[in-house]
Amino acid sequence: MGRQAGRGRNRQTKRQAQAGSSRLKQAQVIHTQMASSSSAQSFLKVSSRSLLDGDLSARKLHQLVVAAEDAGARGADRLTKAGKRGKHQQNLHRDMMRSVMKQSAWRPGVYQGQLTTMAKDKTIAKGRWPFILPHEVLSQIMEENPVWLKEVQPNSSSGYGFVAASTQDIATEFKLDVSQCVPLGLHADGVPYTAKMRDNLYCVSWNFAGCSSSSRFLITCVPGSAMVKEKTFDDIWKLVAWSFRCMMQGTWPSRKDDGSPFGTSRADALRHQKSGSPLRPHGCFVQLRGDWEFFRDGVRLPAWNKSDYMCWRCQANGQTKRDLSPEGPCLSQPLSGFQFLERELRSGRQLSAFWGIPGARVGHVRIDWMHTIDLGVSALVLGNVMSEYLDVVPGNNQAERLAEVWRRVRLYYSENHVENRIQKLTLGMFRPRGEGYIFSGKAKETANLVPWASKVATELAGPPGEHWHSVMCMLECLQTLYGQLQEDPYPTDQAKSVCERFLLLYSGLMSEAERAGKQHAWMYRPKLHLMQELLVKCVQEWGNPKQYWCYRDEDALRWLSKAGVRRGGAATAYGIADVVINNLLAATSVSVVIN
Numbered sequence: 001m002g003r004q005a006g007r008g009r010n011r012q013t014k015r016q017a018q019a020g021s022s023r024l025k026q027a028q029v030i031h032t033q034m035a036s037s038s039s040a041q042s043f044l045k046v047s048s049r050s051l052l053d054g055d056l057s058a059r060k061l062h063q064l065v066v067a068a069e070d071a072g073a074r075g076a077d078r079l080t081k082a083g084k085r086g087k088h089q090q091n092l093h094r095d096m097m098r099s100v101m102k103q104s105a106w107r108p109g110v111y112q113g114q115l116t117t118m119a120k121d122k123t124i125a126k127g128r129w130p131f132i133l134p135h136e137v138l139s140q141i142m143e144e145n146p147v148w149l150k151e152v153q154p155n156s157s158s159g160y161g162f163v164a165a166s167t168q169d170i171a172t173e174f175k176l177d178v179s180q181c182v183p184l185g186l187h188a189d190g191v192p193y194t195a196k197m198r199d200n201l202y203c204v205s206w207n208f209a210g211c212s213s214s215s216r217f218l219i220t221c222v223p224g225s226a227m228v229k230e231k232t233f234d235d236i237w238k239l240v241a242w243s244f245r246c247m248m249q250g251t252w253p254s255r256k257d258d259g260s261p262f263g264t265s266r267a268d269a270l271r272h273q274k275s276g277s278p279l280r281p282h283g284c285f286v287q288l289r290g291d292w293e294f295f296r297d298g299v300r301l302p303a304w305n306k307s308d309y310m311c312w313r314c315q316a317n318g319q320t321k322r323d324l325s326p327e328g329p330c331l332s333q334p335l336s337g338f339q340f341l342e343r344e345l346r347s348g349r350q351l352s353a354f355w356g357i358p359g360a361r362v363g364h365v366r367i368d369w370m371h372t373i374d375l376g377v378s379a380l381v382l383g384n385v386m387s388e389y390l391d392v393v394p395g396n397n398q399a400e401r402l403a404e405v406w407r408r409v410r411l412y413y414s415e416n417h418v419e420n421r422i423q424k425l426t427l428g429m430f431r432p433r434g435e436g437y438i439f440s441g442k443a444k445e446t447a448n449l450v451p452w453a454s455k456v457a458t459e460l461a462g463p464p465g466e467h468w469h470s471v472m473c474m475l476e477c478l479q480t481l482y483g484q485l486q487e488d489p490y491p492t493d494q495a496k497s498v499c500e501r502f503l504l505l506y507s508g509l510m511s512e513a514e515r516a517g518k519q520h521a522w523m524y525r526p527k528l529h530l531m532q533e534l535l536v537k538c539v540q541e542w543g544n545p546k547q548y549w550c551y552r553d554e555d556a557l558r559w560l561s562k563a564g565v566r567r568g569g570a571a572t573a574y575g576i577a578d579v580v581i582n583n584l585l586a587a588t589s590v591s592v593v594i595n
């Protein structure tokens, strides 16, 4: 006993020494803890890696390891035994994954919850579903890296003052010791994952809200084709709410989320052992990130195209939304979180189970810069500038003029050493058929073309009051807003006035196009309203938008989407989620997780 405790202490000291303060931020890659010195272990490691990465199908890998064993290789007998040594081919993938999972550092591991999904034949049913529980992961990370506790707790001087204040509010509300509280954010979004990208994988994850560059930790994922939108999300939120309640109470649960006893699996046996013992730290929910589509489908916030009301932060509706001035609904008819929920209940709408997460408030829903500005307003401005530029550059026909615009974009790229470039320029990329002008590129590609659009407008600008002069001034505002993201502290008051000027100029161009009967030019888009909410109102409280934007989440999603392309095993929705979750648990270590 004594010797074991001594070894435990040594391990602890060693870990503390290893966990440098910069490690969390430097965590950019996926590491495995399957390091070994012997060739036998190395053989097992390489074979396991091939299965996890999907380099080889389960059948092919099994043939290889059996052949290698016959030739004298040692170490992979756990894999060769799979599917009764290959007799039951249908069990190969399952059995090999099980033996790989035994090497995972995560304890207890996968949790079997319940989820409502739709099968391929459109039948809807509630059945078992794999989850990775936030309270289990957080507790293990902090147990093994106790020095990180301070690092993931924000203070008012770190620029995360609002996160610190929200954490304090929750600590007060739930009577918790704030030094044991860690603010957490939640994120959800879909990412194309099949070989032909025909389906999305919806991923729900959590992260440390006081450290925007921290790792993202998956909770679960569901193929888009299997989602029964509100029902599926409600089931997820109920389970997430239970996990957060365990963290608030500070005790390991003694039963499953639905009140039933733990099962007989190895993971459930571990859970049973821990039940009733103290659970630290207290993970506090303070932030929800995602795009508008997810807020509508996942949390039942109003949609952008609703005529009665389209915003959860003000009374804007179909009639008033186009007024982007300070007299418009955003500033003159604001809505508190309680007023919003009251409005929903009065309208007879059912609230999302999301609000069952302890401490969850409407004010925790973050408006994301990447979706709102880069992919929203900047794409809108760029689409219009490109479209109007196309009509003024030299060329005998549209094809020649398009080639000229593209030549000038490339020239700008090379002269300014621009990264994240578009690889081609077609008419459909900024003049979608029958729709308003909008540029369709990736977020960073779009943002990187804003200075180019500004240069174009400056070249063409006439005297004040002239069309291109207004476009130039508007683009100057947009560029200033981008520049402010790099300022510390974030200049909230300047952001407000620059955004107001931007919206005033955009509204002017909108009216001008309407008067001239230009159907697709300078159209109203709801993202303009969200931009106003974000930069005129929200940043006053939340601070710099880059502290809660979705760029990091998107990086993590890309990694998960690769893990979703499975080889071998049944391609059911459950099977896909199971393989992603098992891959993640097997491939990541406790000390360094995905970025």
Ligand SMILES: [Zn+2]
Residues within 6 Å of the ligand: 311, 312, 313, 314, 315, 316, 329, 330, 529, 533
């Ligand atoms: Zn609003």
